[in-house]
Amino acid sequence: MAYHLQNDRLSVKIAELGEAYRGTRFDGSGIITGIELNGRHQFCVPESLTPGTGTGGIGLCSEFGIKEAIGYEDARVGELFPKLGVGLLTRPDEAEYRFYREYACRQFETEIEQKSAQQICFTTQPAECRGYAVRMLKNIEISGNQLFVTYTVENTGNRAILTDEYSHNFLGIDGYAVGPDYVLKLPFVPEIWSDEPETLEGIEFKGDHVTWERRPEKDFYFRMDHFDGRAVPWLWELTHHPSGLIVRELSKLPLSSAAVWGHGHVISPEMFFAVHVAPGERQSWTRIYEFSIE
Template identity: 55%
Template sequence: MAYQLTNGILTVDIAEPGEGYRETRFEWNGLITGITLLDGGHSFCTSENLTEGQGGGMGLCHEFGIKEAIGYQDTKPGEQFPKLGVGLLTRTDEGPYFFYKDYPVQPFKVEIEQGSPEEITFRTLPEECGGYAALLEKRISIDGQSLSIEYSLHNTGQKKLSTEEYCHNFLNINGYSIGPDYRLEFPVTLQPEVDEAETSEELMFDAGRVIWEKVPEHEFYFRTGGYDGTRKPYLWELFHLPSGAGVREVSRLEVSYAAVWGRSYVVSPEIFYRIEAEPGQCIKWTRTYEFFSENTK
């Protein structure tokens, strides 16, 4: 069973936890698979991989701990460690944690409550593992042209939770390829960093703008430093010139760093948020997106 939010302006499609996506990277609960701005019928979501059977994320996928899985270093092969929003994963070898690896998983139990056509809450229940435990509540709601994702992370364990959260926004607009027809902007001057030079060879930068001179032939990626997003009008904005439709993230967050990943059919602006929660502490934050067209913005 899938879920849908609608208010006559936006429709938001949300997957049933564990249906369609059962890998151990992205959060299972509240996975947003489709967003449509009804005025003009503009769509915004796509998949990480278009090849049948290749797997990967889709739409708005959240992940906790892409670099440092909680408790992994203290876990021996065959023992479990927690992946927030997913479940208890089993370490399989002596190697480092790798976010792309699909680990054996015991999914967390989740409660779902849809209070109205415009909001739904996913409550991931705590399960102790190596002194770590958390109650994670995720409320998704729509208001006019805005979509909000409100998080509440309550550390119910005995150890500090130290991690980071981001949303891997798998986006295109109306199915159009990424290229010169798109404008991706950040509210700060970009200082691109890459691990492999070829991942940015097809990109150009003009202050806070990312420019494609043609549809990219290869996967692209870069990251840039953090900034105080609480003082900015938006954290990023993606606009498709021919259709006149766009989306911007207007979350008020302290950005630890940002990144952009993509291929010819998808671009993913990613904003990373650092979380440090002591035992008994509850951390709350909200991600908000605005969807617009030239007729509505």
């Protein structure tokens, strides 16, 4: 059964644990599968429209350690390593960690408390693993036309937690396909590059704006300079014309990297935040989203 947050501007649907996602990539607590503005406009879409393809992401879902999982490098084959928001995974062989690979998993224990019609909190309890242990709180709250997702990572083990977190924002406004009617605006003029330049065919970069000449027929992915999100009014702004619908991320975060992924139905700005927590310490950060219409 899904959870709901509701006020006079926003209706937010949040999946029950294991309901919308059962993989070992994304944080399974507090996956936001639906956001509705003014009772009619929708913003969340699945990663893939074809059943059985993709890695199962949907809406606003976070991932920790996409490039390097905590403790993976020094884990022997058959030993456990922690994936925050997921559980204790088993290293199956000598291959490098791959975020899209499925691993055997002992899920973390997570408690859920809906504090009001506008707030819910997920608390994931620590499970010791070779000196690593984390208690994690994820608080989701709405106010007016804004959505707040606050993480608190508490290191209860005796080894440092060094990772990163980003929200894989699977956004598609009112079901409109990606194309000339979408504009992604950034708070500066970035240097853009891609490991697969051929995927950028049909994408135009005009100063601080990104636009699409036509609907992409395959995945696109590009990276950009990281920047200090505390010094700009917002991290990114996605607008659909002519509907005038806008979603922007207002998070005040010093970013460690930044990228954009997408396909013909979805645009996903990805803003990465470095998580460094010494034993006995804690770290908190908040992602803020605003939904509006011109």
